[in-house]
Structures are given as structure tokens and as C-alpha cells.
Amino acid sequence: MVEANIIDEASRLVRDALNVGFDEAAVEIIETVESQIRFSNNSIDIAKRWISRRINVFVAKDGRMAVSTFEDAKVAQRSLGKLRSYITLLPIHKNYTRLPKGPFRYEKIDGIYDPKIAELSDKAVDMVNSTIASALNAGARRVAGSLRWGVNKIGLATSRDVQTDTKETFIYVDVRAFVNSEATGHGDRCSRLLSDFEPEEAGRESGEVARMSTKRGKIDPGVYDTIFHHAAVANILNNIAMAASAFYVSAGFSFFKGKLGQEIASDKVTLIDNPLYPGGFGSRPFDDEGVPTRKTVIIKEGHLKTFLHNRLTAKEFNTETTANAGWISPSAWQIELKTGDSSIDELLSLISKGLVVMNATYTRFQNYQTGEFSSIIRDGVFYVENGDIKFSVRNLRLSDSFLNILKNVAEIGKEKRQIYHWWLEQGIPVIAPPILVRNVKFTAPGK
């Protein structure tokens, strides 16, 4: 349990909001103590530390709503009157519905708090140095990255009888190794518990991939069967998770618009938003409206089963909330791709001429609704012939559509892990194995 004062403070602000004339209110207070060490060229550049407190306030009156962010409870309290005057100028939200009525029972999620992370302090410098050493030992010449760790305390109170809190720790490392400027590798590890955290593994992986990338060859742009490795899968799934948010669907930013209930992916694909995953990097017991979080199957064996909702989008789409609030927009907590049976070697053996893509970054859409996009692929892009990795290639760009990729998933690996790295477009933690996708399009600059 979090200290009582964070909930008391949130509850006090809810009462203050009702006293100035709002008919609904919710207050979320997040207190964070967080640290980071950044490194490059095998050396530490800077150590950082944050002691922060954020107070998020939702208020509504007669179906008109406002969301505010403060850092001081007194400032928040003083601002309520002004918010009250602002809000009367707005029209009624056409999908307004009351906050969910509590109190609720929340599931205990194991393995999301570890006091050892809070006490890491100077040992982190040694952890960074051993991560760098692992990458160098695996063949890298230069190593860069960041180690970040901390504690979040979150308290939530609403005018509909919700008073709850959670405490979580986190630690993650992002490593990029270089043999030269074009032979690079990436590694990442994240955890809620220090005992499960393996930064040296991230270092080793990045170094090995960088070393493998030194043997270079050339292939033409075109269509290739492709294995997307963990980091690349995570970014692909982040974009798919964004498209599953009902807010994005109605805003025109989703390739799932009009496709509910349809077969939109290979039958190998089952995709779940799973905020209850034990020890999950994105696990959380309640959403911002106070509703207990739950496992939500978004895609089941290729069929789009639901969008992700808060209470407002649920009303717009004539359904129930999926406990993914956001007061304005719902979003996924933690995306889990159901594993298959194939090892990496077995996936490779299914390719006669194709590619392995270790990381996909910088995704931008040509058209959100058709799902056409391109991504920069990096940190290990390998040409495969008859199941064997032959050489690394550069300057190709992943240029396809997410709907094609979903439909062309041929096999799903069995080696799942938690993935969190800097390039995740939506910052949503992912639990996934590598995947094999047939007929993926790659382009290159004109000559």
C-alpha cells in the first residue's frame, strides 16, 4: 500500500472540485523518484535524477469536461474556480457519460514492486560498466545507451467512490553497439524486479549483432519473407495497439476503422492487452476512471474482436469500457502476442530467400486508415538464403501496410520476452516472440 496521504490528497481535491460546482471529478497523483545514466563511446556522459509529483485533475459539469495537469495541490485547488468558468463556455460532449461507479475490487498483480530497485544508487554505475563490457566482449568497438530505474506511486480518487493506489518499480536498459558506423546492434531489457534484470544480456546481444553486421552484401529492393525480431515486433505491435484505440478509430488514425468482427490477420495472430501480466513492465491494476483492468483480446485467431475503450468511446461505439481509460483517449497498457511453436532456427528454415530485421524505427504513415507506412530498419538487417544468414544489408526501408503484415504472418516464434525500448512509437510495453511474415515490401533510394 502507498502512504495514505496520496489518496487523502486526491480525495480532498475531488471534494474541492465538487464544492466549486462540478458534478464529477477524478484526481490522479503520481509521485516519482527516478534515475538515469546515459553513456556513449564506452563511457558515461551524464547521471540524472528526478523527484517529481504530478497531479492530474478531471472535472465535469453538465456533460462539459476539462482535464488539467498541476504539480502543486494548492495551485490545483486555487485553479478550480477558473476551470469552472472556462467549462461553462464549452458545448456538451456528445458522448458524455458519468464516471464508473465504485468502489471496485482490484486484482493484486505480483512482481511489480521491488525495494531493491529504489535503493540501487551508486551500484548503477557498475551495472552500466558491466553492460558496456558485455557488448565489447561480444565484438563491439563502441557502445552507447541508457539505464533508467525508479519508483512510481500512483493514487486515484473519483467522485464515484473510487479511492485506490499502487506502487511500482521499474528498471530498463537500451544498448546500441557499433563495430563501425554501419555495423550496429541493439539490445534491451526491462523488468519490475532487480533479480529478473539482465542488462549484460542486452549488451551481449547488441555486440553480437553488430559483429554479425560487419559482413555486408547487397540485394535489390523488393518483396521478401521476413523474420521480425523482438525489438522490431514490439514497434509493429505498438502501431497496431494505437490503431485499436477507439479514439484513434473515430479520429481517422486507425487502419481498423470499419473492420470490427472481420478477419484482419492470419489465424496465427492472437493479440491481447494484458495489464495483469505478473511482473509485467506495463502491468497496472486500475485505469484512470478507477475501473479494474482486465485482459482484453483485441485480435483472436485473426479476427478483430474489440477496440480499446474508456467510458466515452464505449458510449460512442455502443459498448462497455475495456478499462483502458485515459480520461480523453483509451490506450493499451501492455500488448501480448500469443506465442507459437517455432524456435528462431525453425523460423529461419522456412525462408528460402528473405530477411531478418532486428529493429524497426521511425514509423510514419502515408495513410493511417489504409495502414500504409514506412519504417527505418536498423541494428541488424540480414539476408537469408535457404535458412542460413548470409550477410547484412543496409539502406533498405520497410514500406508496406500494417493490414498486409497482419494478414501475411506465417509463423510465430516461441521465445517471448518483455520488450521496452526508446523507439516504441506509443511507449507501450510488449510481450512477444519473433514472427515470420511472408511477402514484405522493402524500398531503397533511387540511383
Place this chain on the structure above:
Amino acid sequence: MEFDIDIAEYIVEEGLKSGANYIEVRLEHNISRSLIVKNGNVESLLTTQTEGLGVRVLASGGMSFFSLNHGSKSTLKSEIEKAVSMAKNIGLKTSSSTRLSEEEVYEDKYSAGEVKPLANVDVSDMLSLLLDVDKVTRECKVKVPSRYVYLKLDMQSKYILTSEGGRILSQVPRALFFMAFTAVHNGKILQNMEEIGGSGGWELIEKEDPVTLASNMVASLSKSLIEGEKSPTGVMDVVLGGDVVGLAVHESVGHPYEADRILGREAAQAGESFISREMIGFKIGSDMDTVIDDPTIKGSYGYYLYDDEGVKARPRYLIKNGVINEFLHNRETAATFGVKSNASARASNYDREPIIRMANTYMAPGDMSLEELIEQVSFGIYMKKFMEWNIDDRRYNMRFVGSEAYLIKSGKLEGPIIKPILEITTPAFHKSIAGVGKNLIFKAATCGKSDPAQGVPVWTGGPDILLREVHING
């Protein structure tokens, strides 16, 4: 905004007492109001009011940073001591030693002027604008079922104190307008989006006239949906609109000329650079290619007169007549390169370290009209606006997909074409510049970099330009 300057003085004093060689304190206060209108429905009013401090410490060659937005004076004292101790620890355990360039020390204050102060803009005025924009999109030949419109007005107040005696107080109000529309017709779907903004008062939004911009955008979407043909492919001459040129120079000149990227400090995140420090004086573009980054442009979205290290800002000529002229530096990279800082250190908020950033990056205009550029093309395309873009981590391989584009035949503009793709290397782009227009335009953008992420306001700018014999995919 009144800052507790005594706190800043206290931090510097305590830090030096604890053994720091350099301390820099930023106190910041930020307020904002935003509105979102989605498909004609007002989603919410959003407001923020945040205040805190960020401190950077240099001790024994190591660097540390901490940020606080609550807590007692004893917490603050303890954090100062921890920061100095951590910096010393890093200095002892690392092979490199961080140094800062010697710079002139300034005491000054400035603000971006407002004719119609943003604080006086009523929520109802903000709302009317967004609803008018939404309304105009419905007066179109095709359906526009998805409409997203956003307006944000903010004020950033900042006080910087350095242990060398630098003291800079600033106030910069900014406004940002964003719109994204999805148009459909006969089973075809097209999208476009645009962002405008600047520093100053409400007059800058009035001048940009978002309602007319929205009307033009849906008209072009409608024309493309009804009349659009498949884009031709192959090698051809291409005229690019100022929107595309602005982003192209931001991505292919601004970012790779950031000295921290050249040195590898951002290697694990945004990446490095195909430019090396020895390339000053290297001919990279045509003689018509001059690219400038200038924080001092009045009314610009990336406006500042002193950076977050207290160094006085000036225009930076990154490329002069096709030759690489200078890189973007903060005091740390300037010391490494043996040059002076050109005031490129910016932090997006008090809780972020100042790092090298662009401000307002643009290609210098020439003297040709758009018509004169088009007249020079026997067969090619005019890509006026873009939707999709990206560039690799060394800023060498870039791509732009047109969202509004037209065919050019025999020097004349013809009908709209759909999604032409310019995928090109940075050197090929800059060497193929064969004509530069006189109509310089700027667009607002939020530039992302670093870990934790820092989005800073920038302008991207450019005139129309002519590229000779480049490859277009469709």
C-alpha cells in the same frame, strides 16, 4: 512571472561548496490551455500549470543533472550534494572528461512580444475558431468523415542562473494549431495534416487564417480524390513546395549537423550522423544551397535570444552556397571541437538537460517564382505537401510521400497525382538543387530527440525548389 531567485542563488552556492566546478540552474513556469475538437465534438479543454527546477552540475570531469518540483529545502540540499557526488563518481570512473567552452557571460531579460496577449484570449474564441475550421471541411465535394482539430496556447517563463554569473530571464508565449482530415470518395481514402504556430499573441493565429488553410486542404483532397491519377515513376525533374523543403533541410541538414550526434552522444537513440567533424568546408550541395538555423527570428516557433546555457543566440549558417559551414554546438561539444558555442543548447522543460537542438531551420530563398521553376520542367511533378516521411539514423537515406502533388508537362502544371514517392540520399538531394524560389514559408513542428524524450518547438522553412533528374516511385 516572479521567480524565487534566492533558491537559484542557494543552489549555486551549495553546489560550489560541495565541490562542483560549474552549476547551472533553470527555474521554469509553464501554463497552457488547449482544446480538441474531433468530428465536430468538443472532446475536452486541457490546461496545465507546472513549475519546477532543473540543475546541471560539473565536478571532477563528470556531469550530473537533477530536477525537483516539490519538497523541502533539506531535500533540495540533499539532492545538490548527491548530484555533485555523482558527477565526481562519474569523473573518477570514466575515461573521458567533460569540459565546457569559455563563453561571454550575460545578464539580460527578454520576452516575445504579443499584440493580442494569449492570456486574454477567451476559451470561447478558441472554440469558435476550431468549430469554424470543422464547419468549413463539411462544405466540400467529398465526404470528410474524420476530422481532428487542435489548438494550444501556452506561456513559458524561465530564469537561468549559472555559477559563472550568467542570469537570463525570459518569457515566450506560443500558439500552435493542428488539423488532420480524412476524405473519402468512391471507396478511395486520402488524408492530410498540417501544423502552424509561432511565438507571440493571438495575431499570429489570425494572420495564418486556419479556416482558409482548412478549406484549401479539403479542396485539394477533394480534387485529388476525384481527378487524381497514378503518379508517374522513374527519373524526372521535381519541384518541391516549401513545406517539403523545410522538413527536408530539418532532417537532412539540421539533425546531422548537431555536434552531439557527430560525436556519438545520441547514438543509442536518434542515432549518429553521416557527417564527420572533418567535413567543414566540404562541398555537399549545389551553389544554390544555403541552409540556416536561426533562433532569433521574431514570431518564430523556435524563438529564443539566449540558449539554456546562457549563450547569446545568432543565426547559424550550416551550409553556405553548397559548402558545409558550421555545426550546431553547445558548450560541451564546442570545447571538444575547439570552437565557440553557437547557442544551440535547449531543454524542452525544467526536468530535462539542455542538449543540442535546432530552432528555426530553413533553406535561404532565391529569386525565382514558382511559375519560373515549373517552366523549366518538360516532364515531372510538383510535390506541394507531404504526409509520410522518415530518414535513417545517420540522416543519409530519406523519403517523402506527397499528399498534394501535380503533374508537370511542357513547363505547365496539370492535374493532381496520387502519392508520388521521393526516396533519395541526402547528398543526391542537395546536389540536384537546380533552382530556388523566392517565396519562403515556415511551418511549426515539434522536434523530438534524446532520452528521456524532449520535444522542442521549431520552425521548418523553405522556398519552392527545383530538383533535376531525381527518381520518383509511385
